[in-house]
Amino acid sequence: MGDDHRAGRLDELFLLARLGGADAFAEWMGMVELPLRRSLRRFARAVDVEVVMQETFMRMWLVASDPKRSLEGTAASLKFAFRVARNVALEETRRHRLDRQTDLEHLEDLQEGSYDPEPGDPALARAIADCFRRLPDKPRRALGARLDDDCLPDRVLAERLRMRLNTFLQNIVRARRSMEKCLEGRGVRLEEVMS
Amino acid sequence: MTDEPKDLLIEEAVSAFRERNSWGRILPSPAWMDLPPADREALFERQLASSILERAIHPSGRSSTVRAVLARLR
Numbered sequence: 035m036g037d038d039h040r041a042g043r044l045d046e047l048f049l050l051a052r053l054g055g056a057d058a059f060a061e062w063m064g065m066v067e068l069p070l071r072r073s074l075r076r077f078a079r080a081v082d083v084e085v086v087m088q089e090t091f092m093r094m095w096l097v098a099s100d101p102k103r104s105l106e107g108t109a110a111s112l113k114f115a116f117r118v119a120r121n122v123a124l125e126e127t128r129r130h131r132l133d134r135q136t137d138l139e140h141l142e143d144l145q146e147g148s149y150d151p152e153p154g155d156p157a158l159a160r161a162i163a164d165c166f167r168r169l170p171d172k173p174r175r176a177l178g179a180r181l182d183d184d185c186l187p188d189r190v191l192a193e194r195l196r197m198r199l200n201t202f203l204q205n206i207v208r209a210r211r212s213m214e215k216c217l218e219g220r221g222v223r224l225e226e227v228m229s
Numbered sequence: 230m231t232d233e234p235k236d237l238l239i240e241e242a243v244s245a246f247r248e249r250n251s252w253g254r255i256l257p258s259p260a261w262m263d264l265p266p267a268d269r270e271a272l273f274e275r276q277l278a279s280s281i282l283e284r285a286i287h288p289s290g291r292s293s294t295v296r297a298v299l300a301r302l303r
Binding site for chain 1: 279
C-alpha cells in the first residue's frame with residue numbers, strides 16, 4: 035500500500051471511529067502507533083512514554099467521537115495526534131516538576147507525521163512469529179501471557195503461570211534475548227526495523 | 230537466574246498496564262519512577278521493540294498498548 039493509499043485509509047478509519055467503531059479506531063491506532071511512539075523519543079528521560087501514548091489515544095478517541103470536530107486535509111488525524119502527543123508529553127513533563135497543565139490550544143510547532151514504513155511486512159511478521167514459537171517453554175509462556183491478556187498487571191499474569199513475579203520478569207527478559215538472537219540469525223536486526 | 234536488577238526493572242516498566250488515580254488520570258509505572266534517566270532511554274527502545282514483536286505475534290495484530298486503550302473504551 036502506497037503512502038497516498040495509507041493516508042486515505044487512515045482518514046477513512048478515523049471517520050469510521052466517529053460513527054462509534056471501536057474496531058476502526060483500533061486499526062487507526064495500529065497504523066499510527068509506531069510513528070507516534072518514535073516521535074516521543076526525546077521525552078523518554080522525562081516522562082513515561084507509555085502514559086503519553088495511552089493518554090493521546092484516549093484524547094484522540096474523544097476527538098473522533100465529537101461530531102463538532104472536523105479534521106481537514108490528508109492524514110489530518112495523524113498530524114493532530116502528533117500535536118496531542120507532544121502536548122501530553124509536555125503536560126507530563128511539567129506535572130513532574132510543577133504539577134500544572136498546559137492548554138491544548140496553545141500548541142506551537144507542528145511536527146509532521148511519517149507513516150510506519152512497513153506496518154504489514156509479512157516476511158518480518160513470519161520471522162518474528164517463528165522465532166516466538168521456537169522459544170523455550172517458560173520464556174514463551176511468560177512473554178505470551180503479556181500478549182494474550184488485556185493488559186493485566188504482571189503480578190496477576192505471574193500468578194496464573196504459578197511463577198514468582200521476579201521469575202516471570204526474568205523469563206520475559208530471556209525471551210527477548212532469545213528472540214533477538216533468533217531474528218539476527220534470519221538477518222533481521224530489530225534496531226533497523228525500529229529506526 | 231542471574232539477570233541484572235536493572236533489566237528486570239526495565240522489563241517491569243515495558244508492560245502496558247498502568248494504574249489510574251481516582252480522577253482517571255493514567256499514572257506512570259512505579260518501575261519507571263525508579264529508573265535513572267539513562268535507563269529510561271533503554272526502556273524506550275525496549276518498548277518500541279516490544280510493540281513491533283507484539284503486532285507480529287498477537288492474532289489481532291494489535292500491540293498491548295492498543296489493546297489496553299481498547300479495553301478502556303469498551
